[in-house]
Amino acid sequence: MLAKPIYEVVPYVYFFLGVSCITLAKDSVPTLIGIILFLMGANVWRMRSEARRTDHSSQRIKQTKSHYYYEFKPFILFISAFTLIQWTQNEIISIISVLLCIASLVILIMRVLNRHSLSLLH
Incomplete structure (x- = not known):
């Protein structure tokens, strides 16, 4: 067992x-390794987030999309946009990638607030 910190x-x-x-x-090889490491972190974060949810399951919106697609979407958006920023020199693609990074962070913040909204109110 690992220490809590x-x-x-x-x-x-x-x-x-x-x-x-x-x-x-x-x-390409370090980039692929980096993407895999990032997605491993996303998976650990996702599992912990699911386990620590304080909202009641009856209040959750039923998903029509794949559960894993829904859970990994902000991480995939972020790492894809970040990789594009690193690999391209095009200014328009870089601007779009920065906006995608911001959008992915907004999605994550909204999810954290939604999943823990009941505990924040009490």
Whole structure:
């Protein structure tokens, strides 16, 4: 069993390592490793978020899309946009990628607030 401070940091270490691999080496193998590391962190974050939800299951909106697509969408948007920023020199693509990064962060913030809204009100 990991100590709580180490346990809580694990997904963020994966995120940092993934983004670092993409940023530091502009080659396809380190980029692929970075994407895999980032998505591993996303999976750990997703599992913890599901386990720690405080909203009641009857209040949740029934999803018509795939559950995993819904859960990983902001992470996929972010890492795709970040990779495009690193790999392209086109200003328009970079601007669109930055907007996608911001959109993915907004989605994550909304989910965190929604999943823990009842505990914040009490």
